[in-house]
Amino acid sequence: MSALATNARVVRALGMRSVRQTFRRPQLIAPIIIFPTLLLAIQTGGASGAVELPGFPPVQSFLQFMLAGAMMQSLMLAGNSGGIALAVDIEMGFTDRLFSAPIPRFAIVLGRLAGTAALGLFASLWFLAIGLIFGAEIESGVAGALMAIFLVTAAALAVGGVGAAIALRTGSASVVQGLFPLVLVVLFLSSAFFPQELMIEPAKTIAQYNPLSFIVEGIRGPMISGFDASETLDALLAILGIVVLGLFLSDRALRHRLRVG
Amino acid sequence: MEAAVAVPAWRANLATIGALMARAKNELVRVPGAAIPGVLAPTIFFLGLNGVFGALTQLNGFSTGSYESFIVPISMLQGAGFTGAAAGVNLARDIEQGWLDRLLVSPAPRWVLLSGTVLAASARSLIPATFVLAIALALGAGWPGVDGFLITYFMVASMAAVAACWGSFLALRFKSQSAAPLMQAGMMALILTTTAYAPLALLAGWLQKIARVNPVTQVVEAARQGFVGSVTWAETWPGLVALAGLLAVLGSLALREMRRTAL
Numbered sequence: 001m002s003a004l005a006t007n008a009r010v011v012r013a014l015g016m017r018s019v020r021q022t023f024r025r026p027q028l029i030a031p032i033i034i035f036p037t038l039l040l041a042i043q044t045g046g047a048s049g050a051v052e053l054p055g056f057p058p059v060q061s062f063l064q065f066m067l068a069g070a071m072m073q074s075l076m077l078a079g080n081s082g083g084i085a086l087a088v089d090i091e092m093g094f095t096d097r098l099f100s101a102p103i104p105r106f107a108i109v110l111g112r113l114a115g116t117a118a119l120g121l122f123a124s125l126w127f128l129a130i131g132l133i134f135g136a137e138i139e140s141g142v143a144g145a146l147m148a149i150f151l152v153t154a155a156a157l158a159v160g161g162v163g164a165a166i167a168l169r170t171g172s173a174s175v176v177q178g179l180f181p182l183v184l185v186v187l188f189l190s191s192a193f194f195p196q197e198l199m200i201e202p203a204k205t206i207a208q209y210n211p212l213s214f215i216v217e218g219i220r221g222p223m224i225s226g227f228d229a230s231e232t233l234d235a236l237l238a239i240l241g242i243v244v245l246g247l248f249l250s251d252r253a254l255r256h257r258l259r260v261g
Numbered sequence: 262m263e264a265a266v267a268v269p270a271w272r273a274n275l276a277t278i279g280a281l282m283a284r285a286k287n288e289l290v291r292v293p294g295a296a297i298p299g300v301l302a303p304t305i306f307f308l309g310l311n312g313v314f315g316a317l318t319q320l321n322g323f324s325t326g327s328y329e330s331f332i333v334p335i336s337m338l339q340g341a342g343f344t345g346a347a348a349g350v351n352l353a354r355d356i357e358q359g360w361l362d363r364l365l366v367s368p369a370p371r372w373v374l375l376s377g378t379v380l381a382a383s384a385r386s387l388i389p390a391t392f393v394l395a396i397a398l399a400l401g402a403g404w405p406g407v408d409g410f411l412i413t414y415f416m417v418a419s420m421a422a423v424a425a426c427w428g429s430f431l432a433l434r435f436k437s438q439s440a441a442p443l444m445q446a447g448m449m450a451l452i453l454t455t456t457a458y459a460p461l462a463l464l465a466g467w468l469q470k471i472a473r474v475n476p477v478t479q480v481v482e483a484a485r486q487g488f489v490g491s492v493t494w495a496e497t498w499p500g501l502v503a504l505a506g507l508l509a510v511l512g513s514l515a516l517r518e519m520r521r522t523a524l
Contacts, residue, residue: 042468050314200316
């Protein structure tokens with residue numbers, strides 16, 4: 001068997017393990033699916049009148065607008081949960097056993113990220129299904145839905161890279177878990193839940209430069225209006241930026257972990 | 262030989278509750294970091310919701326032009342919910358580590374053991390509430406007046422007791438910290454399916470129906486009244502009745518589980 005095929009098998013096995021682990025532990029699946037779904041329902045019901053505000057983009061319903069935000073929240077928490085699970089593996093010595101196995105180190109991290117990406121894919125399908133069941137239309141049709149699925153999966157992979165880097169650097173599940181509030185801060189300071197133009201300062205200005213705003217607009221655009229090449233390109237560039245950051249940090253963290261043991 | 266002086270039962274029970282509350286306080290003093298998530302989460306929600314949904318007050322139907330004032334009681338109650346749920350998680354940890362077994366072999370009645378957990382959560386909920394209120398006042402939320410302030414704090418402490426009963430019930434039922442998401446999600450749903458984000462008339466139809474029957478809506482309105490207007494008995498008593506009902510139901514469930522818990 002070629003080395004590439006062997007590595008692909010390792011990544012697949014570790015990715016499957018990561019997904020199974022998440023679905024078996026309520027404390028891992030709850031933040032990814034239950035909390036964002038609960039918040040989506042409550043925010044959609046509680047702030048539905050927002051669509052009447054002057055300056056609110058034309059949408060079919062507030063739910064249609066909020067779907068992208070819920071996906072974004074879910075993928076961010078999937079990245080955080082992936083980091084926690086990796087840190088637990090480090091604490092319990094499972095990662096050490098993998099390090100001593102004849103498999104490339106990058107495959108170990110990539111396996112975890114494959115699991116996080118799979119959870120991102122699941123989250124995008126989950127929220128699309130919820131949206132369609134409760135009457136939200138996807139303006140760009142199937143192509144818009146596919147674009148949302150692709151961007152959410154790719155963004156989950158990117159964010160998971162940062163989570164994995166922090167887990168590798170600290171080796172502590174509680175430290176990675178402690179980043180949970182930070183995830184919420186970064187989300188609130190983006191246009192995930194409300195149009196940027198209607199947000200209050202300083203959140204409005206910060207959201208303008210927050211890379212998550214670019215990603216969420218890339219997901220939302222095809223859902224509420226139609227494809228916009230520059231919006232999609234901005235989203236892809238933002239994801240690429242986070243991927244590069246995650247790779248850089250993971251590489252450094254992995255080297256550090258192998259050096260100090 | 263000197264005969265032992267019998268301590269009245271009520272005094273022994275009070276001493277036990279005091280000791281359990283002191284244990285909870287020690288946890289906080291010795292591991293200050295443990296309190297940070299409980300304080301941070303409602304603060305982030307307050308700042309985030311205010312930054313994101315602040316423009317909602319432009320809609321007709323809001324009794325105040327300040328969303329900080331409208332949302333701060335929700336964040337304080339959310340802090341109480343998180344603190345109460347954390348008490349449940351701590352109890353589940355005590356069960357997993359065998360600490361509760363040691364308490365159960367003591368002569369303390371089960372209701373005393375439960376009261377220690379619940380009252381400690383009530384007292385602890387005042388920390389995030391005070392932190393969030395201080396930030397809200399700094400950002401321009403209106404001062405609710407002394408009566409409004411006292412009512413809000415009473416509602417917050419009582420809501421933490423409700424949440425602690427809920428958390429304890431689940432901890433005793435599942436005997437595992439894995440039940441933590443259920444503890445937190447349950448409280449989050451109970452507090453947010455009210456007039457949390459907007460007045461009743463502005464809620465979506467389905468949420469309006471839930472908010473009307475959700476007893477916590479009365480608690481929210483009672484806690485909020487001082488921030489958005491004046492304090493009245495008509496706005497206060499439904500909140501008190503709702504809290505009494507919630508405490509009676511969830512307290513009974515938690516106590517029943519505590520009594521069922523065998524060694």
